[in-house]
Amino acid sequence: MQYLLTIYGDEKAQANIPPEQQAAGLQEWFKFDEMLRKSATVVSGNGLQPTSSATTVRYKNGKMVTSDGPFAETKEQLGGYYLIDAKDLDDAIQWAGKMPNLPFGGSVEVRPVQVFEQ
Numbered sequence: 001m002q003y004l005l006t007i008y009g010d011e012k013a014q015a016n017i018p019p020e021q022q023a024a025g026l027q028e029w030f031k032f033d034e035m036l037r038k039s040a041t042v043v044s045g046n047g048l049q050p051t052s053s054a055t056t057v058r059y060k061n062g063k064m065v066t067s068d069g070p071f072a073e074t075k076e077q078l079g080g081y082y083l084i085d086a087k088d089l090d091d092a093i094q095w096a097g098k099m100p101n102l103p104f105g106g107s108v109e110v111r112p113v114q115v116f117e118q
Contacts, residue, residue, distance in 0.1 A: 001085070001086060001087075001088065001112060001113070002043060002083060002084065002085055002086075002112070002113040002115075003083075003084055003086050003089070003092035003110055003111065003112055003113065004081060004082075004083050004109075004110075004111050004112075004113055005081060005082040005083075005084065005092065005095065005096050005099075005108050005109070005110055006078055006080075006081045006108065006109045006111070007078070007079050007080045007081060007082075007099060007101060007106065007108055008076040008077065008078055008079065008101075008106055008107045008108070008109070009076060009077065009079050009101050009104070009105070009106040009107075010075060010076055010077070010105065010106075011050055011051060011077050011079070013105070025100065025104075028100035029100055031100075032098060032099060032100055033045065035098075036082065036084070036095060036098075040084050040085065040086065040091075040095060041084060041085035042082060042083070042084050043083040043084060043085060044081075044082070044083040045080070045081060045082035045083065045084075046080055046081065047079060047080035048078060048079055048080050048081075050077075051069055051077045051078075052068075052069065054068070054069055055067070055068060055069075056068075056069065076106070076107060079101075079106075082095075083113070089110070089112070092110050092112075093110055096108040096110045
């Protein structure tokens with residue numbers, strides 16, 4: 001079954017981390033990515049640009065309206081994702097629990113992908 005692992009963190013806090021620590025953190029992500037891709041089926045996975053580059057689209061009074069930035073004001077921002085094939089929810093949770101952002105206050109949402117039959 002496919003699971004989407006969405007990765008959340010605090011962009012403002014991350015921006016205050018010294019460059020050498022940021023580089024070390026990135027290396028941890030590269031190690032995790034390599035381990036995950038060797039051990040599980042990764043359908044897709046990418047980081048996202050900062051929320052300052054986002055555009056939110058919604059409808060108001062029957063017309064499309066766009067605004068800069070994310071829709072919600074939150075402490076954590078979506079920073080990336082992995083779409084994986086896992087044998088079950090427990091397997092997907094085990095992978096989420098190994099992500100390098102967790103020890104620094106980040107979180108990972110694990111959500112099964114809903115497949116629609118046509």
